[in-house]
Amino acid sequence: MSPTSPKAFPVSWDQFHRDCRALAWRLASAGPFEAIVCITRGGLVPAAIVARELDLRLIESVCIASYHDYKNQGDLQVLKDIAPSIxxxxxxxxxxxxxxxxxxxxxxxxxIVRDMLPNAHFAAVYAKPAGRPLIDTFVTEVSQDTWIYFPWDMGLAYQAPIREGSAG
Ligand SMILES: O=P(O)(O)OC[C@H]1O[C@H](OP(=O)(O)OP(=O)(O)O)[C@H](O)[C@@H]1O
Ligand code: HPA
Ligand SMILES: [Mg+2]
Known part of the structure; x- marks a missing residue:
């Protein structure tokens, strides 16, 4: 799916923070965890919030790029592996x-990351049905034909009225 998907699920910063807190509440009883591995770049933001809530300070990244433009999922590329110490x-x-x-x-x-760390606990804030079996803990499921718009990808813009033909 892409931003041209029929359904849109826009998420504000406030909503995202609340959903990350909800994720942290669920994860609080799933540990104990010694370290976080965030999948960049999107995982950096929830990782910071969850790390604060669960008081985790050992944070690593695995750098993977999959969507090279906003329409197609290109080949997955591991740009940086997980450090041996983690x-x-x-x-x-x-x-x-x-x-x-x-x-x-x-x-x-x-x-890709499961193959690197098969016994790790996998968390995502949002899940679509095809990816859900790969994830142990998530907060909200949306349908496969929904595109999630994250706050860091958006800005304030004029909205046309819902009812066509009304003033505006
Ligand atoms: O389940 P999948 O179909 O693999 O898609 C999910 C991944 O796609 C997005 O990352 P993206 O590769 O766009 O990079 P980004 O995190 O740097 O935005 C998102 O942050 C997930 O990591
Ligand atoms: O629904 C999505 N929103 C933003 N980025 C994404 N990368 C894969 N799916 C999505
Ligand atoms: Mg990503």
């Missing part, structure tokens, strides 16, 4: 590691 946490397979992303869509991004 891979060594727990059982060396991800136990005690919390992986965070902003959303899962097809699940391809999460699958």
């Amino acid at each position: 891979k060594a946490v727990g059982d060396g397979q991800g136990k005690g590691v919390l992986v965070i992303d902003d959303l899962t869509d097809t699940g391809k991004t999460a699958k």
Whole structure:
């Protein structure tokens, strides 16, 4: 799906913060976690909020790019791997590691990181049905044909009235 998808799910900063807090509440009983691995770039924002709530200070990134333009999912590229010191946490397979992303869509991004850390706990703020099986904890599910608009991708803009033909 792309921003031209039939359904739009716009998320404000306020809503995103609330949803990240809700995610942290759910994760509070899923740990204990020693470290967070955030999937850049989208995972950076929820990771910061969850790290604050769960008092986690060991934060790593795995840098993956999948959508090279706003219409098509290009090939997945791992731009930066997870550091050996983080891979060594727990059982060396991800136990005690919390992986965070902003959303899962097809699940391809999460699958790449699952293959790196099979026993890690995977969290996303939002999930679409195809990606949901890859994620252990999420807050809100939207349909596959919905495009989620994150606050960092948006700005204030005029909105046409809902009812066509009304003033404006
Ligand atoms: O489940 P998937 O179909 O793999 O899609 C989900 C991924 O797509 C987006 O990242 P993107 O690659 O666009 O990069 P970004 O986080 O840098 O925006 C989003 O942040 C997820 O990481
Ligand atoms: O619904 C989405 N919104 C923003 N970025 C995305 N990357 C994959 N799916 C989405
Ligand atoms: Mg991403």
